[in-house]
Amino acid sequence: MGINAVEFEVNEVTFNTILSMLVNGTAFGMVYALMAMGIILLVRAIGVLNFAQGDFFMLGAYIALGYLVDLELPLPIMIPVALLTYALIALIFMICVYWPLREASYPAAIVIATIGTSYVIKELVQIIWGSLPRPMPPLLSNPETGGAKLLTIGTAKLSWQMIITMLVGAAAIILVFILFEKLYAGRMMEAAAQDKYVAELLGIPTIITVAATYIISITLASIGGFLMAPMLTVNVTLGTLQLRAFAGVVIGGMGNIKGAIIGALFIGLLESFSSVWFGAYKDAVVFSVLLLFLVFRPQGLFGTKIKDKA
Amino acid sequence: MIKNKIKLSTLLTLAICLLIVLILPTKMSSYTMRVVNNALIFGIVSYGLSIMLGMGGQISFAGLTFMGGGAFAAANLCSGRWGFWLDPVLAIFVSAVLMAILALVIGMIILKLNGSFFTFATIALVQVTYTFFVNYKPLFGGAGGITNIAQMKIFGIEFGNNYFTWFYFLAIVVAIVAFFVERVRQTELGRSLAFIRDNDTAALTFGINVYRTKVIAFTISGFLGGLGGALYALQMRFVGADMFTYERSTLFIIMTMVGGVNSSIGVLVGSLIITVLPELLRNVPGIDRYLQLSYGLLVIVMMVFMPMGIAGMFNALKKNIKIKVASRKTSKNLNEVKEASK
DSSP states (O other): OGGGGSOOOOSSOOHHHHHHHHHHHHHHHHHHHHHHHHHHHHHHHHOOOOTTHHHHHHHHHHHHHIIIIISOOOHHHHHHHHHHHHHHHHHHHIIIIIGGGTTOSSTHHHHHHHHHHHHHHHHHHHHHHOSSOBOOOOSSBOTTTSSBOEEEETTEEEEHHHHHHHHHHHHHHHHHHHHHHHOHHHHHHHHHHHOHHHHHHTTOOHHHHHHHHHHHHHHHHHHHHHHHTTTSOBOGGGGGGHHHHHHHHHHHOTTOHHHHHHHHHHHHHHHHHHHHHTGGGHHHHHHHHHHHHHHHOTTTTTOSSOOOOO | OHHHHHHHHHHHHHHHHHHHHHHHHHHOOHHHHHHHHHHHHHHHHHHHHHIIIIITOOOOOTHHHHHHHHHHHHHHHHTTTTSOOOOHHHHHHHHHHHHHHHHHHHHHHHTTSOHHHHHHHHHHHHHHHHHHHHHOHHHHOGGGOBOOOOOOEETTEEOTTOHHHHHHHHHHHHHHHHHHHHHHHHSHHHHHHHHHHHOHHHHHHTTOOHHHHHHHHHHHHHHHHHHHHHHHHHHHSOBOGGGGSHHHHHHHHHHHHHHOTTOHHHHHHHHHHHHHHHHHTTTSTTHHHHHHHHHHHHHHHHHHHOTTHHHHHHHHHHHHHHHHHHHHHHHHHHHHHHHHHO
16 A cells, blocks of 8 residues: 555665655645544544554545546646635534544543544445546646646656645645744634633633644645545555555644654655565565654654643 | 452352353354354454453554464464474464563563553554554464465364354353453552553552553553464464554554453453454445444444443443432431331
């Protein structure tokens, strides 16, 4: 899974391979970062570790596929419609899985409910779209060959889809930062995340901030799925990519958005390079690094102290 | 008085279980019997999870890792890949102990982590072991898995592909495991675990060694995982890596939760429901997907309404009835007192 789908033609490590590995790794890392950010936002705001994040990623890819291929909507219409759908799904998820459980006596209950959600999404997707993997056309295709449009730098060929993924991912990350650092709404969300009780005393409607957090979190993951879909075939196992986002979250330091983004990018690059040097064992490399981090530096790269809300 | 009551209900459950064990095989085909056997084996692994999750409140995905380890260990010992064949019973025992030791070592390292960090570590463990199961040919047979596993033999009884014999054997093993888990629940270990689940800081102040208790629980869950895995390998006579993915391990968590994470019978019921129901309804076209879907929905609904599972709901119901009966009694008494005072 993962970068396996992007084929390398490497026998020796040349400038070309290093460049393409860098671009691949950053693009995948960016998508992991989108997921990781969503995970962190939810953990900070309501203390819920969402095990369905990867499935929203997968659902995002399927919905994009549905609008673009099945309904044949043109791109300018399709993008806002898809974003609206993602937000709507986030709200449904919140109402069904967070709201009835917010005062549960058994703290693991809500986390296990997200595991149940992950199951529901997987099966629902297979009921709607069938269980066969489906290809998705790239956003920019080469009119002559019909394949993905390539950018040629020197002798290296890079797929435009990768570059778009990097740019859109970076843009989404910057937007979230602007929201939290510069805008009043973001500060309200931050306050509600840090101390719900005091925020309520100050007149901040915490229910709306929680809803907004859910929408942002799920939409980020779904956008990641939309961007990644042309590079991988759209299938149910896409959901497992969330494990890499988890790894990024831990490596960056739990509860720290910047750390999670850097951690996720690191995981993307690590995966990309180890797929060349370790072949089929790349997963073992990625997750061994995660284990090493957990054992020797559980606070992550940027965390100062261990804080565990979930 | 109370002691007698508990004994009665336990006896009743035991009698029902015995009855099921005696009647079930006469109604089953060989194929369904094998599915039921698998459910029993998964039940053993789920017991390991229930010790970690239900008693200790730690979400662990690692049960499947130990099951995989046990399965591959037994497969290696019983398939002659190394030039020798171990007695199957001995192999099962060796695999389970091996996994217990592995769980002890891993647990000592990763149980220093709390809550979700521990969960992440178990996920990483599942991913790492799965990668090795798929790719490392010398030990795990690569993508093809390990075939040609010797047939089970105990006290000179050859099991062959007779799944009915297997069923009786597994029923005994499961009964022993269930009894053991029930004992754990009632000893100091189980109570310490429940304390840690409810409030680990308070447990610490009461002088419970939280870390050691968790490590012991993890070791037990490793042992049960290894035992289940070894039995699985010997029954199927084939082990492939596909069994031991991350998705599968979420299924095991669902199995444990559906029946009731804190009840020995509940865990078994959960694994039976999730494993056997799809097979029973296999002939109804298209229902499989909806069934799987309903498991997910069921888990969410259960977390909302009865987080301790089906068995937990029964307990809560019993408690409610008791309270109602008791309050009726007291109100009766009150009325009598009132009337007497008039």
